[in-house]
Amino acid sequence: MPANVHADTVTPSIYEATITQSKQSTGKVTFKNEGSTPIVISPKTSAYDPKTLQLISDEKKLFLVLDKETYTVQPNDSLILNYEIKPPSNLAPGTYFNLIILQKISSTDATVQKNQLGTVDTLSQLVTIHILEDQTTFPLQIKSDFAQISFEIIEPGVPFLKPMSIKYIYQNNTNYVLQPQGEIQMFDTKSSYSPEYRQINVTGTKLYPGDTIEETVEIKKWHFSDILFGRKVVGRFYNGIDQSTIIKEATQNSYIAYLAVPLAVLILVIAFTRSILADRKKTKD
CATH class of the missing domain: 2.60.40.10 (Immunoglobulins)
Structure with missing residues (x-):
């Protein structure tokens, strides 16, 4: 036994x-x-x-x-x-x-x-x-292109109403077992405030050769400068073995266009209200 x-x-x-x-x-x-x-x-x-x-x-x-x-x-x-x-x-x-x-x-x-x-x-x-592999340079590295990474803004969000969503897919391209590490940084395109940070793979998932991890990250905080300048998102990805880094970027243009429709509606409402008030005044006269 x-x-x-x-x-x-x-x-x-x-x-x-x-x-x-x-x-x-x-x-x-x-x-x-x-x-x-x-x-x-x-x-x-x-x-x-x-x-x-x-x-x-x-x-x-x-x-x-x-x-x-x-x-x-x-x-x-x-x-x-x-x-x-x-x-x-x-x-x-x-x-x-x-x-x-x-x-x-x-x-x-x-x-x-x-x-x-x-x-x-x-x-x-x-x-x-x-x-x-035997190397003559330091620090030792497995390979610079250790992963195939896609990185995109899948939901730009609405300032102060709806969060931005960023999605990444990380596929292990090596013969090593990797533990993806890194962070996603978000800031306006003028860098007028300190970046917002989100860590990736907080559960510590390990990827065997060919394995993939997929994650969506939300940024809920907004700044007024985002409306004028838009947002830039930077992903820094590591493999958990050495210090090799893969950097990915995505940009969202200014959100002024998102405000154009409600602003136009507001102007029309104000104009319509003024027109009604003017007509009432003429009627009274």
Whole structure:
């Protein structure tokens, strides 16, 4: 019967590193026995797909190297496991995932009681690496055109009555797992006031290769200068791995035309009212 290791902790639960193809790195995971009896554990590694929550049997995607022996951890004691991050030379630039899974060893027959290998074990460390092409310049970057982004004003709004709506679509163009970050700034075309800011992807959604995120952002605040000068909207988009930026802009012309119709109606009402009053005055005379 599969069993988990109980009454203990693993820290950190997630480790992330960015390296170039020809480089190696190191990491560590700390296991603490919070129970009252000794625990014997055996670590193993596996490639992993966090999108499907499945372990991958392809050894070509294994990049972790650690001693796979058994360890006895006494109550309230900790074990630090050091490991190497050595990606195979044939791994293309991109994002890859490995798990370090801690398995419990039966004290009676010295056999491994395996965890449920189809899901993320709470006593596992997820190791994420972003492999970059070898570069001679810094800072290191994945690619400048990391996403296909559309950015537009879908609702210009009505000054002080209806908010402006901006829509963006962000598609991951890379072999990396991206976490879109950035902001949308709005100001009048003369920059006569401080910009209004809205953060994108506040839920922290991650995009796997080819995935898309779509979001509509509203700007409810208005300034009188918007009516005269119009509005400019700037989107700054990041990938969550490096500092590469994609900038998109959209402009809404002045809102004077939006006021023309109600202004014309107001003038007609005033003229009509004056005409009626003038006719009444003539009738009385």
